[in-house]
Amino acid sequence: MPLAYFVVRATVADPAKRPAFDAWYSREHLPDAVKSFGAEKAWRAWSLTDPSLHQATYQFADQASLDRAVNSADMTRLVADFNRDWPDVTRTRELLVLAEEFGAG
Template sequence: MPAAFFVVRATVSDASKRAAFDKWYETEHLPDAIKSFGVTKAWRFWSLSDPSLHQAIYQFDDETSLERMLKGEELKRLVKDFDRDWPGIPRTRETFVLAQEVRA
Protein backbone atom coordinates (compact mmCIF):
# COMPACT_ATOMS: atom_id res chain seq x y z
CA MET A 1 0.00 0.00 0.00
CA PRO A 2 1.27 3.50 -0.76
CA ALA A 3 2.24 5.97 1.93
CA ALA A 4 -0.35 8.49 3.11
CA PHE A 5 0.25 12.05 4.28
CA PHE A 6 -1.39 14.43 6.73
CA VAL A 7 -0.69 18.07 5.90
CA VAL A 8 -1.35 20.92 8.32
CA ARG A 9 -0.93 24.50 7.15
CA ALA A 10 -0.95 27.36 9.65
CA THR A 11 -0.96 31.07 8.92
CA VAL A 12 1.09 33.06 11.44
CA SER A 13 0.17 36.55 10.28
CA ASP A 14 1.87 38.38 13.15
CA ALA A 15 5.57 38.40 12.23
CA SER A 16 6.54 39.05 15.86
CA LYS A 17 5.08 35.63 16.85
CA ARG A 18 6.82 33.54 14.19
CA ALA A 19 10.08 32.85 16.06
CA ALA A 20 8.22 31.69 19.18
CA PHE A 21 5.82 29.62 17.07
CA ASP A 22 8.75 28.04 15.22
CA LYS A 23 10.52 27.14 18.48
CA TRP A 24 7.34 25.71 20.03
CA TYR A 25 6.62 23.63 16.94
CA GLU A 26 10.21 22.37 16.79
CA THR A 27 10.66 21.49 20.46
CA GLU A 28 7.14 20.65 21.64
CA HIS A 29 4.48 20.10 19.02
CA LEU A 30 6.32 18.19 16.29
CA PRO A 31 8.01 15.70 18.67
CA ASP A 32 4.67 15.14 20.43
CA ALA A 33 2.83 14.65 17.12
CA ILE A 34 5.46 12.24 15.79
CA LYS A 35 5.21 10.10 18.92
CA SER A 36 1.41 10.34 19.17
CA PHE A 37 0.76 9.60 15.50
CA GLY A 38 3.42 6.90 15.18
CA VAL A 39 4.56 8.32 11.85
CA THR A 40 7.56 7.22 9.84
CA LYS A 41 8.62 10.76 8.88
CA ALA A 42 7.64 14.38 9.37
CA TRP A 43 8.69 17.65 7.76
CA ARG A 44 8.11 21.34 8.50
CA PHE A 45 8.33 24.22 6.09
CA TRP A 46 8.08 27.98 6.05
CA SER A 47 6.95 29.40 2.73
CA LEU A 48 9.48 31.44 0.78
CA SER A 49 6.76 33.26 -1.14
CA ASP A 50 4.60 34.05 1.92
CA PRO A 51 6.58 34.11 5.21
CA SER A 52 3.39 33.77 7.26
CA LEU A 53 2.69 30.24 5.97
CA HIS A 54 3.93 27.25 7.95
CA GLN A 55 3.31 23.71 6.79
CA ALA A 56 3.85 20.40 8.55
CA ILE A 57 3.67 17.07 6.74
CA TYR A 58 3.37 13.73 8.51
CA GLN A 59 4.02 10.50 6.59
CA PHE A 60 2.06 7.37 7.48
CA ASP A 61 2.80 3.85 6.28
CA ASP A 62 -0.57 3.62 4.58
CA GLU A 63 -4.04 5.11 4.33
CA THR A 64 -5.37 2.80 7.06
CA SER A 65 -2.84 4.16 9.57
CA LEU A 66 -3.74 7.72 8.62
CA GLU A 67 -7.48 7.07 8.96
CA ARG A 68 -6.95 5.47 12.37
CA MET A 69 -5.07 8.59 13.54
CA LEU A 70 -7.76 10.92 12.18
CA LYS A 71 -10.41 9.11 14.25
CA GLY A 72 -8.26 8.85 17.38
CA GLU A 73 -8.07 10.85 20.57
CA GLU A 74 -4.44 11.96 20.05
CA LEU A 75 -5.36 14.28 17.18
CA LYS A 76 -8.09 15.86 19.30
CA ARG A 77 -5.59 16.40 22.12
CA LEU A 78 -2.98 17.92 19.82
CA VAL A 79 -5.55 20.27 18.27
CA LYS A 80 -6.65 21.32 21.75
CA ASP A 81 -3.03 21.94 22.78
CA PHE A 82 -2.41 24.00 19.64
CA ASP A 83 -5.54 26.08 20.23
CA ARG A 84 -4.51 26.67 23.86
CA ASP A 85 -0.97 27.76 22.98
CA TRP A 86 -1.72 29.58 19.71
CA PRO A 87 -5.27 30.94 19.81
CA GLY A 88 -6.33 32.71 16.65
CA ILE A 89 -3.79 30.98 14.37
CA PRO A 90 -5.90 29.55 11.53
CA ARG A 91 -5.09 26.11 10.18
CA THR A 92 -6.16 23.82 7.40
CA ARG A 93 -5.75 20.06 7.31
CA GLU A 94 -5.56 17.86 4.24
CA THR A 95 -4.85 14.21 3.55
CA PHE A 96 -3.05 12.72 0.58
CA VAL A 97 -2.07 9.31 -0.71
CA LEU A 98 1.17 8.86 -2.64
CA ALA A 99 0.47 8.55 -6.35
CA GLN A 100 4.05 8.44 -7.61
CA GLU A 101 7.59 8.82 -6.34
CA VAL A 102 10.51 9.52 -8.66
CA ARG A 103 14.12 9.72 -7.56
CA ALA A 104 16.83 11.16 -9.74
Protein backbone atom coordinates in the same frame (compact mmCIF):
# COMPACT_ATOMS: atom_id res chain seq x y z
CA MET B 1 0.32 0.15 -0.17
CA PRO B 2 1.19 3.73 -1.06
CA LEU B 3 2.48 6.16 1.53
CA ALA B 4 -0.02 8.59 3.04
CA TYR B 5 0.52 12.11 4.32
CA PHE B 6 -1.14 14.45 6.79
CA VAL B 7 -0.43 18.09 5.92
CA VAL B 8 -1.18 20.97 8.26
CA ARG B 9 -0.83 24.54 7.00
CA ALA B 10 -0.82 27.25 9.63
CA THR B 11 -0.96 30.98 9.04
CA VAL B 12 1.02 32.97 11.60
CA ALA B 13 -0.07 36.46 10.55
CA ASP B 14 1.92 38.42 13.15
CA PRO B 15 5.63 38.36 12.18
CA ALA B 16 6.61 39.05 15.81
CA LYS B 17 5.02 35.73 16.88
CA ARG B 18 6.80 33.55 14.32
CA PRO B 19 10.01 32.90 16.31
CA ALA B 20 8.02 31.74 19.36
CA PHE B 21 5.74 29.62 17.17
CA ASP B 22 8.77 28.10 15.46
CA ALA B 23 10.39 27.21 18.79
CA TRP B 24 7.16 25.75 20.22
CA TYR B 25 6.50 23.68 17.11
CA SER B 26 10.06 22.36 17.06
CA ARG B 27 10.45 21.58 20.77
CA GLU B 28 6.93 20.57 21.74
CA HIS B 29 4.35 20.04 19.04
CA LEU B 30 6.22 18.19 16.28
CA PRO B 31 7.86 15.59 18.57
CA ASP B 32 4.56 15.06 20.42
CA ALA B 33 2.59 14.68 17.19
CA VAL B 34 5.06 12.24 15.61
CA LYS B 35 5.05 10.06 18.72
CA SER B 36 1.29 10.29 19.28
CA PHE B 37 0.41 9.62 15.64
CA GLY B 38 2.97 6.89 15.14
CA ALA B 39 4.14 8.72 12.03
CA GLU B 40 7.15 7.34 10.17
CA LYS B 41 8.64 10.81 9.94
CA ALA B 42 7.70 14.46 9.72
CA TRP B 43 9.08 17.68 8.38
CA ARG B 44 8.05 21.30 8.39
CA ALA B 45 8.79 24.40 6.38
CA TRP B 46 8.11 28.10 6.13
CA SER B 47 6.93 29.41 2.76
CA LEU B 48 9.31 31.60 0.80
CA THR B 49 6.44 33.16 -1.17
CA ASP B 50 4.26 33.87 1.88
CA PRO B 51 6.34 34.17 5.08
CA SER B 52 3.24 33.79 7.27
CA LEU B 53 2.62 30.24 5.98
CA HIS B 54 4.01 27.28 7.94
CA GLN B 55 3.52 23.71 6.73
CA ALA B 56 4.01 20.49 8.67
CA THR B 57 3.88 17.15 6.88
CA TYR B 58 3.58 13.77 8.59
CA GLN B 59 4.32 10.56 6.67
CA PHE B 60 2.48 7.28 7.27
CA ALA B 61 3.06 3.78 5.91
CA ASP B 62 -0.41 3.66 4.39
CA GLN B 63 -3.87 5.20 4.46
CA ALA B 64 -5.05 2.94 7.29
CA SER B 65 -2.25 4.24 9.54
CA LEU B 66 -3.13 7.82 8.62
CA ASP B 67 -6.83 7.22 9.28
CA ARG B 68 -6.06 5.79 12.74
CA ALA B 69 -3.93 8.82 13.58
CA VAL B 70 -6.39 11.52 12.51
CA ASN B 71 -9.33 9.77 14.16
CA SER B 72 -7.56 9.18 17.47
CA ALA B 73 -7.99 10.74 20.89
CA ASP B 74 -4.42 12.02 20.48
CA MET B 75 -5.52 14.07 17.47
CA THR B 76 -8.25 15.68 19.56
CA ARG B 77 -5.70 16.46 22.30
CA LEU B 78 -3.13 17.86 19.86
CA VAL B 79 -5.73 20.17 18.28
CA ALA B 80 -6.83 21.35 21.74
CA ASP B 81 -3.21 22.00 22.76
CA PHE B 82 -2.59 23.97 19.57
CA ASN B 83 -5.78 26.01 20.04
CA ARG B 84 -4.84 26.74 23.65
CA ASP B 85 -1.31 27.91 22.83
CA TRP B 86 -1.99 29.60 19.46
CA PRO B 87 -5.66 30.71 19.38
CA ASP B 88 -5.05 33.32 16.67
CA VAL B 89 -3.27 30.95 14.25
CA THR B 90 -5.59 29.54 11.59
CA ARG B 91 -4.99 26.11 10.06
CA THR B 92 -6.04 23.89 7.22
CA ARG B 93 -5.52 20.14 7.07
CA GLU B 94 -5.19 17.80 4.13
CA LEU B 95 -4.99 14.01 3.86
CA LEU B 96 -3.00 12.80 0.87
CA VAL B 97 -2.05 9.45 -0.64
CA LEU B 98 1.03 9.09 -2.81
CA ALA B 99 0.04 8.73 -6.47
CA GLU B 100 3.53 8.50 -7.95
CA GLU B 101 7.16 8.97 -7.05
CA PHE B 102 9.82 9.67 -9.64
CA GLY B 103 13.53 10.24 -9.34
CA ALA B 104 16.87 8.64 -8.77
CA GLY B 105 17.57 6.69 -5.65
